[in-house]
Amino acid sequence: xxxxxxxxxxxxxxxxxxxxxxxxxxxxxxxxxxxxxxxxxxxxxxxxxxxxxxxxxxxxxxxxxxxxxxxxxxxxxxxxxxxxxxxxxxxxxxxxxxxxxxxxxxxxxxxxxxxxxxxxxxxxxxxxxxxxxxxxxxxxxxxxxxxxxxxxxxxxxxxxxxxxxxxxxxxxxxxxxxxxxxxxxxxxxxxxxxxxxxxxxxxxxxxxxxxxxxxxxxxxxxxxxxxxxxxxxxxxxxxxxxxxxxxxxxxxxxxxxxxxxxxxxxxxxxxxxxxxxxxxxxxxxxxxxxxxxxxxxxxxxxxxxxxxxxxxxxxxxxxxxxxxxxxxxxxxxxxxxxxxxxxxxxxxxxxxxxxxxxx
Amino acid sequence: xxxxxxxxxxxxxxxxxxxxxxxxxxxxxxxxxxxxxxxxxxxxxxxxxxxxxxxxxxxxxxxxxxxxxxxxxxxxxxxxxxxxxxxxxxxxxxxxxxxxxxxxxxxxxxxxxxxxxxxxxxxxxxxxxxxxxxxxxxxxxxxxxxxxxxxxxxxxxxxxxxxxxxxxxxxxxxxxxxxxxxxxxxxxxxxxxxxxxxxxxxxxxxxxxxxxxxxxxxxxxxxxxxxxxxxxxxxxxxxxxxxxxxxxxxxxxxxxxxxxxxxxxxxxxxxxxxxxxxxxxxxxxxxxxxxxxxxxxxxxxxxxxxxxxxxxxxxxxxxxxxxxxxxxxxxxxxxxxxxxxxxxxxxxxxxxxxxxxxxxxxxxxxxxxxxxxxxxxxxxxxxxxxxxxxxxxxxxxxxxxxxxxxxxxxxxxxxxxxxxxxxxxxxxxxxxxxxxxxxxxxxxxxxxxxxxxxxxxxxxxxxxxxxxxxxxxxxxxxxxxxxxxxxxxxxxxxxxxxxxx
Numbered sequence: 099x100x101x102x103x104x105x106x107x108x109x110x111x112x113x114x115x116x117x118x119x120x121x122x123x124x125x126x127x128x129x130x131x132x133x134x135x136x137x138x139x140x141x142x143x144x145x146x147x148x149x150x151x152x153x154x155x156x157x158x159x160x161x162x163x164x165x166x167x168x169x170x171x172x173x174x175x176x177x178x179x180x181x182x183x184x185x186x187x188x189x190x191x192x193x194x195x196x197x198x199x200x201x202x203x204x205x206x207x208x209x210x211x212x213x214x215x216x217x218x219x220x221x222x223x224x225x226x227x228x229x230x231x232x233x234x235x236x237x238x239x240x241x242x243x244x245x246x247x248x249x250x251x252x253x254x255x256x257x258x259x260x261x262x263x264x265x266x267x268x269x270x271x272x273x274x275x276x277x278x279x280x281x282x283x284x285x286x287x288x289x290x291x292x293x294x295x296x297x298x299x300x301x302x303x304x305x306x307x308x309x310x311x312x313x314x315x316x317x318x319x320x321x322x323x324x325x326x327x328x329x330x331x332x333x334x335x336x337x338x339x340x341x342x343x344x345x346x347x348x349x350x351x352x353x354x355x356x357x358x359x360x361x362x363x364x365x366x367x368x369x370x371x372x373x374x375x376x377x378x379x380x381x382x383x384x385x386x387x388x389x390x391x392x393x394x395x396x397x398x399x400x401x402x403x404x405x406x407x408x409x410x411x412x413x414x415x416x417x418x419x420x421x422x423x424x425x426x427x428x429x430x431x432x433x434x435x436x437x438x439x440x441x442x443x444x445x446x447x448x449x450x451x452x453x454x455x456x457x
Numbered sequence: 458x459x460x461x462x463x464x465x466x467x468x469x470x471x472x473x474x475x476x477x478x479x480x481x482x483x484x485x486x487x488x489x490x491x492x493x494x495x496x497x498x499x500x501x502x503x504x505x506x507x508x509x510x511x512x513x514x515x516x517x518x519x520x521x522x523x524x525x526x527x528x529x530x531x532x533x534x535x536x537x538x539x540x541x542x543x544x545x546x547x548x549x550x551x552x553x554x555x556x557x558x559x560x561x562x563x564x565x566x567x568x569x570x571x572x573x574x575x576x577x578x579x580x581x582x583x584x585x586x587x588x589x590x591x592x593x594x595x596x597x598x599x600x601x602x603x604x605x606x607x608x609x610x611x612x613x614x615x616x617x618x619x620x621x622x623x624x625x626x627x628x629x630x631x632x633x634x635x636x637x638x639x640x641x642x643x644x645x646x647x648x649x650x651x652x653x654x655x656x657x658x659x660x661x662x663x664x665x666x667x668x669x670x671x672x673x674x675x676x677x678x679x680x681x682x683x684x685x686x687x688x689x690x691x692x693x694x695x696x697x698x699x700x701x702x703x704x705x706x707x708x709x710x711x712x713x714x715x716x717x718x719x720x721x722x723x724x725x726x727x728x729x730x731x732x733x734x735x736x737x738x739x740x741x742x743x744x745x746x747x748x749x750x751x752x753x754x755x756x757x758x759x760x761x762x763x764x765x766x767x768x769x770x771x772x773x774x775x776x777x778x779x780x781x782x783x784x785x786x787x788x789x790x791x792x793x794x795x796x797x798x799x800x801x802x803x804x805x806x807x808x809x810x811x812x813x814x815x816x817x818x819x820x821x822x823x824x825x826x827x828x829x830x831x832x833x834x835x836x837x838x839x840x841x842x843x844x845x846x847x848x849x850x851x852x853x854x855x856x857x858x859x860x861x862x863x864x865x866x867x868x869x870x871x872x873x874x875x876x877x878x879x880x881x882x883x884x885x886x887x888x889x890x891x892x893x894x895x896x897x898x899x900x901x902x903x904x905x906x907x908x909x910x911x912x913x914x915x916x917x918x919x920x921x922x923x924x925x926x927x928x929x930x931x932x933x934x935x936x937x938x939x940x941x942x943x944x945x946x947x948x949x950x951x952x953x954x955x956x957x958x
Binding site: 102103104105106107108109110111112113114115116117119120121123124175179181219220221222387388392393440441442443444445446450452453454455456 | 469474475554632704714715716717718719723724758774777782784787788789790791794795796797798800801802803804805817818820822823824825826827829830831832833834835838841842843844845846848866869872874875877878879880881882883885887888891
């Protein structure tokens with residue numbers, strides 16, 4: 099008798115082999131890239147920031163599990179694919195460090211349930227869930243979302259200790275003199291007092307802003323660490339340069355033009371790039387696969403659009419920072435961009451007609 | 458400089474898959490494969506119409522004897538891979554994922570491997586170009602890169618279109634496969650001779666042999682062999698799958714992009730595989746038809762991976778025993794490479810003209826994980842050499858919007874597998890596209906059929922109506938004639954009566 103070899107796996111078309119990259123490995127790398135900025139933020143703002151961070155992440159996993167159960171999907175396999183964790187992580191990075199615990203819970207709930215699962219789960223959502231939650235929180239709870247903690251690093255004598263921090267997060271008891279305005283917020287209010295920039299920015303230090311030693315959202319403050327993480331992601335080929343470069347260059351060029359024309363009323367390009375959520379958004383939020391265009395040219399358009407909107411909102415809008423709004427607006431434009439900007443098929447022109455034969 | 462910056466890219470998409478060629482690339486082709494007792498020779502080993510058998514059960518044949526002749530414009534004949542007795546002409550499983558039956562000649566070898574009287578040609582360049590393609594066609598040569606298009610047809614098209622450039626494809630971009638690599642290393646002079654004969658056959662001035670830059674030994678062998686012939690240039694091309702896709706290679710070498718629906722010869726370029734050039738050399742110089750080929754046997758379940766020259770019709774299982782394949786470890790059998798090759802249900806299937814390799818892959822080598830949701834990472838768009846958007850096509854196919862998938866370019870998909878390879882969510886994209894292509898075709902056929910039936914019914918009804926109308930008319934005429942006759946008779950009778958009275 100002859101023994102024949104038999105295929106023991108499904109007869110599926112090629113490719114029969116593949117890369118080792120998986121959804122979880124991509125999510126993991128993004129988390130690794132934002133880890134330094136996060137750790138630095140947690141250190142700068144102490145125990146309250148750590149509590150808020152944990153509450154946000156844990157509640158996101160809880161909401162994700164609930165949704166998966168309701169939808170009748172496998173919980174174990176999907177819950178730990180890293181996507182819910184990453185969404186919550188990015189949301190937490192944009193929250194004020196002394197925000198009460200329920201801000202994190204409501205934010206996570208919003209991001210996971212309304213931002214992602216109602217659309218059908220991973221890959222189906224139109225808007226960036228973290229930014230959707232951030233904007234919803236900002237509009238619903240403006241006070242909590244604009245109370246910015248002073249830099250109060252862990253284990254510093256002047257910083258709140260663990261018990262005090264517990265009360266800040268879980269009882270909303272913020273001691274006096276621990277909060278203030280962010281640079282962008284300060285500029286906006288001072289403009290309304292008719293002061294001019296050179297006067298307003300007397301105490302501004304671009305160095306401490308660059309390293310992240312300043313008031314701001316939990317993980318947004320360190321331009322240096324965020325840029326480092328972003329560059330590493332590009333080197334790992336998780337993201338391409340198109341969106342970050344287009345976004346940052348647009349803001350830089352626009353603000354340069356206005357600043358050169360009137361430096362008393364228009365903030366310098368360096369301050370623009372060095373403050374608020376600029377680098378976090380450019381490298382980690384706007385580059386979200388699901389909600390950004392999928393061709394390089396489309397991504398350039400998307401990046402330019404984001405940069406333009408950020409600049410417009412910051413300069414003329416009511417809010418000091420417009421990154422979240424800008425990303426959401428461009429998310430809404432993504433299907434349109436993908437419809438009009440698509441690769442040319444081999445042997446066809448841009449309109450899909452076969453090329454002419456030319457010898 | 459601006460022009461080079463804005464020129465059309467010569468290479469688009471593609472992946473650099475792990476090559477896994479080292480197991481077989483450095484040892485010589487084994488030519489001592491024991492002659493199988495039985496050979497199963499399918500009559501369809503090529504694109505086009507199957508060959509028509511001209512022998513019957515009980516005939517004794519010699520090696521190289523014509524067993525089945527080519528039928529129609531696009532077809533190829535089949536020859537006896539060894540000498541022996543024809544014991545069956547019947548349906549046997551085809552080397553195809555379906556293993557559906559296909560007409561096959563079964564040859565019981567007599568062990569003598571005795572050649573039929575073959576005619577050697579000392580100076581092929583004295584033959585008329587038409588004679589070259591005629592002989593190539595008669596030798597049953599088809600594209601040996603895997604496309605299996607009859608070579609003679611391509612040579613004729615090249616001659617009729619006065620092609621200026623012949624490209625010889627030595628890319629061998631599929632992982633694992635090294636049969637072309639070894640052929641180039643060991644038989645470079647014969648390949649170059651085949652190229653010269655092809656040039657003569659098409660009346661073409663120059664040829665470019667393109668070898669991927671991961672095959673430096675093959676490149677230098679070919680380069681040296683081509684030195685005496687200024688009309689043949691040997692170049693190195695980047696190692697990037699699917700470099701061996703004819704249209705990609707043509708664009709890289711000549712900068713020409715073949716329009717959809719056109720043939721490369723219309724743009725003055727023809728492309729042939731190195732294995733085909735070698736077969737042409739054998740057929741023209743030595744009069745030997747295509748009866749054997751080099752096959753790469755490799756994969757994690759193969760104890761002795763190798764390149765081995767086997768007669769066509771050899772059962773893969775015998776190859777596997779020769780190379781000591783561990784049957785228990787074999788998770789998937791693939792004919793061809795791991796990117797585009799076809800999975801086979803079992804190994805009791807024959808080697809055919811297009812079999813460049815047979816792989817026995819273990820579970821670890823395969824990527825056979827659970828499909829996850831698409832995260833729109835767009836890597837499939839980045840790697841697609843045809844400029845398609847696989848993720849959008851797959852999404853539409855999933856919800857049965859096949860027409861939208863066709864609009865998105867489903868028919869321009871070349872099934873190269875780059876998208877499936879790169880997808881982090883393990884989505885079997887090519888499987889979707891093949892399913893959709895088949896389904897679209899089935900629907901078109903069904904529609905065509907119902908239209909034809911409708912037409913038949915309509916013509917039948919029209920015919921019946923016409924007959925009824927004619928009959929009615931006839932009847933009316935008959936009745937009218939009858940009435941007329943009766944009237945006349947009556948009138949005559951009345952007249953007669955009058956006369957009487």
